[in-house]
Amino acid sequence: MEILTIIILAVFVNNIVLAQFLGICPFIGVSKKIDTAVGMGGAVLFVMTLATLVTYMIRYYVLQPYGLEFLQTISFILVIAALVQMVEIILKKLSPTLFQALGIFLPLITTNCAVLGVAILTINGNYSLVGGVVYAIANAIGFGLALIIFAGIREHLDLMEVPKGMRGVPISFIVAGILALAFMGFSGIV
Amino acid sequence: MSIKETLSKGFIKENPVFILLLGLCPTLGVTTSAINGLGMGLATAFVLIMSNLVVSIIKNQIPNKVRIPSFIVIIASFVTIVDLVMNAYVPALHEQLGLFIPLIVVNCVVLGRAEAFASKNTVFNSIIDGLGMGIGFTFALTLLGAVREILGSGAFFGLSVPIYPIDEGGSPVTMLVFVLAPGAFIGLGYLISIMNRISKS
Numbered sequence: 001m002e003i004l005t006i007i008i009l010a011v012f013v014n015n016i017v018l019a020q021f022l023g024i025c026p027f028i029g030v031s032k033k034i035d036t037a038v039g040m041g042g043a044v045l046f047v048m049t050l051a052t053l054v055t056y057m058i059r060y061y062v063l064q065p066y067g068l069e070f071l072q073t074i075s076f077i078l079v080i081a082a083l084v085q086m087v088e089i090i091l092k093k094l095s096p097t098l099f100q101a102l103g104i105f106l107p108l109i110t111t112n113c114a115v116l117g118v119a120i121l122t123i124n125g126n127y128s129l130v131g132g133v134v135y136a137i138a139n140a141i142g143f144g145l146a147l148i149i150f151a152g153i154r155e156h157l158d159l160m161e162v163p164k165g166m167r168g169v170p171i172s173f174i175v176a177g178i179l180a181l182a183f184m185g186f187s188g189i190v
Numbered sequence: 191m192s193i194k195e196t197l198s199k200g201f202i203k204e205n206p207v208f209i210l211l212l213g214l215c216p217t218l219g220v221t222t223s224a225i226n227g228l229g230m231g232l233a234t235a236f237v238l239i240m241s242n243l244v245v246s247i248i249k250n251q252i253p254n255k256v257r258i259p260s261f262i263v264i265i266a267s268f269v270t271i272v273d274l275v276m277n278a279y280v281p282a283l284h285e286q287l288g289l290f291i292p293l294i295v296v297n298c299v300v301l302g303r304a305e306a307f308a309s310k311n312t313v314f315n316s317i318i319d320g321l322g323m324g325i326g327f328t329f330a331l332t333l334l335g336a337v338r339e340i341l342g343s344g345a346f347f348g349l350s351v352p353i354y355p356i357d358e359g360g361s362p363v364t365m366l367v368f369v370l371a372p373g374a375f376i377g378l379g380y381l382i383s384i385m386n387r388i389s390k391s
Binding site: 018019020021022023024025028070071072073074077078081112113116117120121124165166169170171172173174176177178180181183184 | 211212214215216218219258259262263266267269270273274289292293295296297298367370371372373374375376378379380382383386387
């Protein structure tokens with residue numbers, strides 16, 4: 001039951017993009033086509049889960065016993081950067097098809113603040129190891145969901161007649177605002 | 191490029207937020223009021239100037255292959271300093287900005303300037319560039335924060351703006367949506383549109 005609450009809260013109520021404003025750059029940058037949005041969502045799911053698992057262990061089994069909590073930011077970002085590189089190398093060797101699908105998105109993920117953000121939020125939220133991993137997966141799904149819906153809207157937006165001054169980025173932000181407004185309807189269901 | 195040009199380009203012409211669309215997460219996340227925007231902008235500006243300074247000093251010592259990880263470590267160190275100092279001296283603001291302070295590490299503006307400018311230019315020019323970009327970023331966040339605060343909570347830097355009708359309870363009727371999440375997207379959308387117009391004319 002607790003797990004279900006974590007999932008619903010993270011995917012719908014506190015959606016990572018539309019309510020917490022993490023991962024806005026890929027949200028605006030790679031949401032022009034549904035195909036790329038799905039690829040990016042998959043890559044984020046993969047990296048976010050792994051990164052949260054590893055940073056959780058570092059925080060509780062390395063930093064805390066030695067009283068080095070102030071090194072959290074530095075160690076987390078280094079671990080995430082190294083992890084992304086490692087995932088890229090391993091994936092290239094083990095599953096070239098998956099690498100083809102996710103490859104171009106992996107380097108972008110290091111600077112995706114959603115990954116570091118969720119790693120820190122997991123620590124701040126005092127989750128257990130299982131709870132933390134579920135939280136990371138749910139947030140990644142929430143990210144993918146927002147990205148895919150937004151990409152779907154933007155594909156249709158290309159065919160619309162938008163006032164000249166609002167074309168391109170400005171109208172995308174207005175659409176994202178309306179989407180955020182829709183997601184606000186989920187608040188209160190848990 | 192002259193000092194004045196380097197200093198002023200971040201303001202409108204190459205504004206990191208409105209024109210280059212970098213560092214959007216803190217821009218949207220913390221700007222519920224003008225003071226939050228200003229605090230976040232100044233914290234980022236400090237990290238930007240210091241990391242530009244250090245990167246430009248040691249640029250010749252860093253091997254080319256590991257330059258990005260080295261930049262990230264330099265940036266993360268200054269972010270940790272800002273985090274600890276703000277926690278000690280302005281705990282209320284630190285609480286408000288919360289998660290977005292450690293996230294300055296992944297702000298593309300900071301790494302972008304280290305890579306694109308400081309790793310190729312002299313120490314003095316790098317400081318000026320960091321200062322210019324920092325001012326531009328602070329300007330953008332404060333502007334968006336002020337717009338959202340005025341529309342959403344009827345105040346400007348905490349002082350009330352008496353332009354709204356008063357309801358029976360005695361509180362002003364404002365557009366509450368602007369201090370909530372959707373208002374951030376909508377407000378930034380319109381500001382980008384206006385800034386595009388200004389920078390083109």
